[in-house]
Amino acid sequence: xxxxxxxxxxxxxxxxxxxxxxxxxxxxxxxxxxxxxxxxxxxxxxxxxxxxxxxxxxxxxxxxxxxxxxxxxxxxxxxxxxxxxxxxxxxxxxxxxxxxxxxxxxxxxxxxxxxxxxxxxxxxxxxxxxxxxxxxxxxxxxxxxxxxxxxxxxxxxxxxxxxxxxxxxxxxxxxxxxxxxxxxxxxxxxxxxxxxxxxxxxxxxxxxxxxxxxxxxxxxxxxxxxxxxxxxxxxxxxxxxxxxxxxxxxxxxxxxxxxxxxxxxxxxxxxxxxxxxxxxxxxxxxxxxxxxxxxxxxxxxxxxxxxxxxxxxxxxxxxxxxxxxxxxxxxxxxxxxxxxxxxxxxxxxxxxxxxxxxxxxxxxxxxxxxxxxxxxxxxxxxxxxxxxxxxxxxxxxxxxxxxxxxxxxxxxxxxxxxxxxxxxxxxxxxxxxxxxxxxxxxxxxxxxxxxxxxxxxxxxxxxxxxxxxxxxxxxxxxxxxxxxxxxxxxxxxxxxxxxxxxxxxxxxxxxxxxxxxxxxxxxxxxxxxx
Numbered sequence: 026x027x028x029x030x031x032x033x034x035x036x037x038x039x040x041x042x043x044x045x046x047x048x049x050x051x052x053x054x055x056x057x058x059x060x061x062x063x064x065x066x067x068x069x070x071x072x073x074x075x076x077x078x079x080x081x082x083x084x085x086x087x088x089x090x091x092x093x094x095x096x097x098x099x100x101x102x103x104x105x106x107x108x109x110x111x112x113x114x115x116x117x118x119x120x121x122x123x124x125x126x127x128x129x130x131x132x133x134x135x136x137x138x139x140x141x142x143x144x145x146x147x148x149x150x151x152x153x154x155x156x157x158x159x160x161x162x163x164x165x166x167x168x169x170x171x172x173x174x175x176x177x178x179x180x181x182x183x184x185x186x187x188x189x190x191x192x193x194x195x196x197x198x199x200x201x202x203x204x205x206x207x208x209x210x211x212x213x214x215x216x217x218x219x220x221x222x223x224x225x226x227x228x229x230x231x232x233x234x235x236x237x238x239x240x241x242x243x244x245x246x247x248x249x250x251x252x253x254x255x256x257x258x259x260x261x262x263x264x265x266x267x268x269x270x271x272x273x274x275x276x277x278x279x280x281x282x283x284x285x286x287x288x289x290x291x292x293x294x295x296x297x298x299x300x301x302x303x304x305x306x307x308x309x310x311x312x313x314x315x316x317x318x319x320x321x322x323x324x325x326x327x328x329x330x331x332x333x334x335x336x337x338x339x340x341x342x343x344x345x346x347x348x349x350x351x352x353x354x355x356x357x358x359x360x361x362x363x364x365x366x367x368x369x370x371x372x373x374x375x376x377x378x379x380x381x382x383x384x385x386x387x388x389x390x391x392x393x394x395x396x397x398x399x400x401x402x403x404x405x406x407x408x409x410x411x412x413x414x415x416x417x418x419x420x421x422x423x424x425x426x427x428x429x430x431x432x433x434x435x436x437x438x439x440x441x442x443x444x445x446x447x448x449x450x451x452x453x454x455x456x457x458x459x460x461x462x463x464x465x466x467x468x469x470x471x472x473x474x475x476x477x478x479x480x481x482x483x484x485x486x487x488x489x490x491x492x493x494x495x496x497x498x499x500x501x502x503x504x505x506x507x508x509x510x511x512x513x514x515x516x517x518x519x520x521x522x523x524x525x526x527x528x529x530x531x532x533x534x535x536x537x538x539x540x541x542x543x544x545x546x547x548x549x550x551x552x553x554x555x
Contacts, residue, residue: 063188066219070100070186085184098184099177100371101218103192105169106364109158113148113172114139116156120176123373142175146205167198171205177371178209185209187218196224203227228269238276306353311399314346319406329503333496333513339407340491341464344484346399347426348455354434355447357387358548362442366551380545384435388428396420396427409495418494418526425533426487430455432540433483439547458482463489469518483536490529493521 068083082089107116121135130138143152148171156172157163164172170190177185190206191199203220207230210216220227234248244251252262255275262271322339326332358365365379400423404416437451460466462484468476479485496510514521520528 063219066186066188066217069217070098096372097182098186099180099182101173101177101185101187101190102363102367103188103190104363105173106367107156107169107172107176108364109156109161109163112153112155113164113168113175114143114152116172117142117175117179120179120373123368124180124371138179142178145178145209146171146175148172148175165198166194167201170194170198170202174205182214184215185217187216189219189221191220191223191227200224200226203230223269225267225269228267234272236272236276243276244272308395308398310350311395312402314350315399315402316406318342318346319403322403322407324406324408327499327501329501329506329508332499332501333508336409336495337464337488337492339403340495341462341484341488343403343423343491344426344462344487345459347396347423347487348430348458348483350395350399351392351427351431351434352448352451352455354387354392354431355438355451356444357383357435358438358544359442359444359447362551365548369551376549377545380548384541388431392427392431393424396424399423410499415494419491421530422487422490422494425490425530425537426483429483429486429533429536429540432537432544436540436544436547439544458484461485462487463517463519480532481536483533486529486532489519490526492517492519493526493529497521 069085108119111119117139118135121130121139125135125138143149148168151164151168154168155161155163156169163169174185174187174190187206190202194202203223206216206218223231228248231248233246234251235245236243236251244254246254251272252268255271256262260271260275262268318339321342322335325335325339361383368374369376369379397420400420404419409415409419433454434451437447441447441450457478458481461468461479461482463479463482464484468479468485492514496513499510501508501510511521519525
């Protein structure tokens with residue numbers, strides 16, 4: 026049985042009682058009914074646009090429900106969306122810092138509020154225990170659910186919504202959670218939640234019962250009189266049967282009156298520091314590939330033809346590693362999409378704050394530092410220009426290539442909701458950019474209808490900048506000829522002037538900025554009414 030349960034402290038339009046009485050609104054189970062209950066809960070909570078209603082209005086305290094209801098209410102989603110690497114106390118402190126105004130609440134006030142919630146929810150014994158991740162053992166399911174409830178109680182809401190708070194919990198823990206909610210309702214709060222298949226001990230806490238089927242009210246009244254009501258209609262409840270299951274059979278139509286039966290038979294920085302596997306992997310892979318590239322192109326000579334072939338091959342291989350090394354960035358917004366939607370809808374922070382914090386927290390440990398490690402190792406192993414300026418410009422180019430590639434990955438991550446789709450949408454542009462990078466095919470001999478694609482190729486700008494920085498001023502010799510780096514650049518129609526070098530950096534910076542802006546726009550477009 027699926028039901029929405031309400032502990033009310035004011036006169037509710039559904040009933041005539043007003044004494045903090047737990048009321049259950051029940052429908053038959055099933056995915057369709059569960060979705061309808063979820064939609065009903067979202068509409069009442071002001072999280073879903075009620076304009077889709079064909080008729081009638083949703084009223085709370087006599088006022089039409091709007092999104093402003095979120096200012097005086099809180100919503101606990103079905104899945105526990107908590108930061109697994111933070112402790113219970115740190116999660117609650119995180120909620121307090123974001124939801125309580127600094128102008129009205131001092132640091133000590135917030136700390137006292139956190140401690141009060143810990144005491145009220147019985148979380149003292151696990152307050153300094155991490156929530157837990159797939160790699161880190163943490164608190165129990167019941168403690169995690171209580172922490173989720175505590176995250177929303179920080180603001181002392183007068184109205185608390187919960188979407189199936191007992192999902193995934195054993196029967197004893199589920200009973201403890203419902204008992205806790207009943208206790209909270211006696212402290213002057215209105216509690217509204219949906220619950221699936223309530224056991225008998227939970228059902229006993231309901232004072233009023235409303236049975237719904239296909240939008241029609243089957244029963245509305247005292248919960249303890251419901252059995253006698255249906256028995257008066259000819260239905261028979263077995264002595265040891267759960268009344269909730271009995272009502273389920275009636276609303277489903279599987280239980281018929283006896284007269285008819287004979288005929289029919291739910292800190293960004295701390296998260297990275299405490300979950301460093303990705304950062305370690307990035308550093309290790311960059312060291313590995315840096316050494317690998319250095320060994321492949323070890324001590325490149327100045328004699329032809331090796332001088333040009335190995336240098337240009339090394340440049341393009343370096344760019345490939347920089348670009349494809351950022352594929353892991355597509356998980357940035359996807360992995361925390363549910364957490365972001367919940368916290369953003371609950372008013373924890375603005376989208377811009379979340380976006381900037383996630384981007385900078387990912388760039389420094391996972392993109393910028395590993396780039397310098399990767400860049401330095403092969404540069405000296407390949408015996409490129411031993412000049413400080415040349416090495417600096419080389420690092421700048423590698424950094425810009427990495428930042429532009431990771432920005433495109435951020436855009437894809439913010440645009441799709443699954444890793445499978447993200448991998449497709451990031452791999453395709455990278456492959457096309459690689460083809461138009463200026464190394465695999467001569468761009469000057471391509472069809473005019475396709476040659477424009479070179480202007481959006483990260484590979485081309487990175488390759489050209491590396492080639493200009495290294496080849497300009499070098500002289501290569503063989504037994505029969507002498508060739509300068511400028512001659513090769515002229516042959517490839519690469520502008521090796523000062524502006525010719527920096528225009529590649531400007532183009533990479535432009536790609537980076539455009540992708541970051543579009544990624545932010547995509548995050549803003551996530552419909553909080555969904």
